[in-house]
Amino acid sequence: GQQLNQSPQSMFIQEGEDVSMNCTSSSIFNTWLWYKQDPGEGPVLLIALYKAGELTSNGRLTAQFGITRKDSFLNISASIPSDVGIYFCAGRYNNNDMRFGAGTRLTVKP
């Protein structure tokens, strides 16, 4: 099956710093998505990417769909305490087969 490698597993940063995380795969995906999950809740979609090379922003968040279609990254600029949570990448393989990375746990120190 399609496997996603997400890194880093965890990050501890100071408020105001920028954050970068990424996902790689040995196989091609047609769509990349980034979700955020707060404790005790379900994941919430942050950004969806549909074309290789696509760069999309959502406020302080920027994500890119890698040219090879095997990777994606998410950047968060000027982090704030409410950015704390677990960030998941997801790649869509076909119709309803979406694979998730293991997540990056972000801690922001005020």
Added chain:
Amino acid sequence: DAGITQSPRHKVTETGTPVTLRCHQTENHRYMYWYRQDPGHGLRLIHYSYGVKDTDKGEVSDGYSVSRSKTEDFLLTLESATSSQTSVYFCAISEPDTYNEQFFGPGTRLTVL
């Protein structure tokens, strides 16, 4: 927030007992999904439905069955729960034209002793 509820939110059961989890939506979305979330694995698809009475297997379907008799309800059943099925279960919904954009419910934490 998308109108998705899951019940129960927490359940503790014993090995060998049957368990049914319910996902209810008020969005009239055609697609519904069941995932499990375990540390180090992210979310893994168990089963999904693309319409009433239309379901298909996901990545980790062994030991699970599903049913969808109405658009708004998608049931996940563990016929005989095992300790390896201890997990947090999430339901999600989407529409065919935007099926990449899945909206998730709040989750059900299941513990099998």
